[in-house]
Amino acid sequence: MSECVISVEGVSKSFGALHVLKNVSLDIYRGQTVCILGRSGTGKSVLLKCIIGLLDPDQGTVTVLGKRFATMTEAQRLQHRRQLGYVFQGAALFDSLTVGENVGFSLYQDRVSDDTIRQRVTKRLEMVGLGHAIDKYPRELSGGMQKRVGLARALVQEPAIILYDEPTSGLDPLTTDIINQLVLRLRSQLQVTSLVVTHDIRSAFTIADHIIILDQGRILAQGSPEEIQNSDLPWVQHFVSGRALETELLDSLGTSSYLPGPTATAAVSPPSPALEPRHPTAIRRQAIRPNAPSDDNDNPPQA
Numbered sequence: 001m002s003e004c005v006i007s008v009e010g011v012s013k014s015f016g017a018l019h020v021l022k023n024v025s026l027d028i029y030r031g032q033t034v035c036i037l038g039r040s041g042t043g044k045s046v047l048l049k050c051i052i053g054l055l056d057p058d059q060g061t062v063t064v065l066g067k068r069f070a071t072m073t074e075a076q077r078l079q080h081r082r083q084l085g086y087v088f089q090g091a092a093l094f095d096s097l098t099v100g101e102n103v104g105f106s107l108y109q110d111r112v113s114d115d116t117i118r119q120r121v122t123k124r125l126e127m128v129g130l131g132h133a134i135d136k137y138p139r140e141l142s143g144g145m146q147k148r149v150g151l152a153r154a155l156v157q158e159p160a161i162i163l164y165d166e167p168t169s170g171l172d173p174l175t176t177d178i179i180n181q182l183v184l185r186l187r188s189q190l191q192v193t194s195l196v197v198t199h200d201i202r203s204a205f206t207i208a209d210h211i212i213i214l215d216q217g218r219i220l221a222q223g224s225p226e227e228i229q230n231s232d233l234p235w236v237q238h239f240v241s242g243r244a245l246e247t248e249l250l251d252s253l254g255t256s257s258y259l260p261g262p263t264a265t266a267a268v269s270p271p272s273p274a275l276e277p278r279h280p281t282a283i284r285r286q287a288i289r290p291n292a293p294s295d296d297n298d299n300p301p302q303a
């Protein structure tokens, strides 16, 4: 059995009265591609944020590459997190930096030379089909292109573990296929471990070695794609076949308050800014490239 690189043991997380994660446990082994499937609001992003130490669980432990974020200072967390690539659900790009500067952001912080950065950034952008966009600004790109820039940024440090939050949502089928092929290639050529949160069942069956279905903060089922496909649990079958569940239909009709369970009845506290990833979208170019000339495109006005 290969090394366990991510271990989540009995993790629970609440926001006020809203119990988002309830005693979640999972292990991810080196070189695996694990997909977490689950409907909206079920705690997938919160689980990813607990794994990368942006949120602290109320109970339970998360161990990544043998270390626990809970025992670390903020500086140690930043350092440990650098071994992980993270693709945010939104692209979370800096508006005032070019695509190339966004992708190379962490390399500028490491004082890597401009030429090397450009080479590495170009290679990553080409991997996601955006080599031509290196000098553009995020506002000049479509939402799907921005998402791919976020992916290139996660790859630039060549991390051994990459966590993707909805990497293919909002992308056309062709681009979705490019991303899926990329995840497959990263595993087969570089033994990268991937944890992919997605609604996209077809993508999950294309890329995953192991699928976990999360529902209302609990792991409902897990197994190989074949095991999930052949599961006789009705909820899993509903999910896999893409049919809306009765509860989801009721949710969409705004009658969810009649349903049992925390999603329906708990008071939801507003997201706390202190708990969100610190990822401003405005930054001056000189902050990452002190010698770069200031130009009129610094913090350009939004279109």
Ligand SMILES: Nc1ncnc2c1ncn2[C@@H]1O[C@H](COP(=O)(O)OP(=O)(O)OP(=O)(O)O)[C@@H](O)[C@H]1O
Pocket: 015, 018, 020, 038, 039, 040, 041, 042, 043, 044, 045, 046, 047, 089, 268, 269, 270, 271, 272, 275, 276
């Ligand atoms: N920082 C926060 N403060 C308060 N509540 C939060 C916070 N982050 C998430 N939540 C709540 O936790 C629940 C789960 O959110 P999460 O973002 O994990 O859902 P998700 O499964 O990723 O959904 P989606 O598929 O729509 O992205 C939601 O009800 C959300 O409002």
Ligand SMILES: [Mg+2]
Pocket: 044, 045, 046, 089, 165
């Ligand atoms: Mg999410």
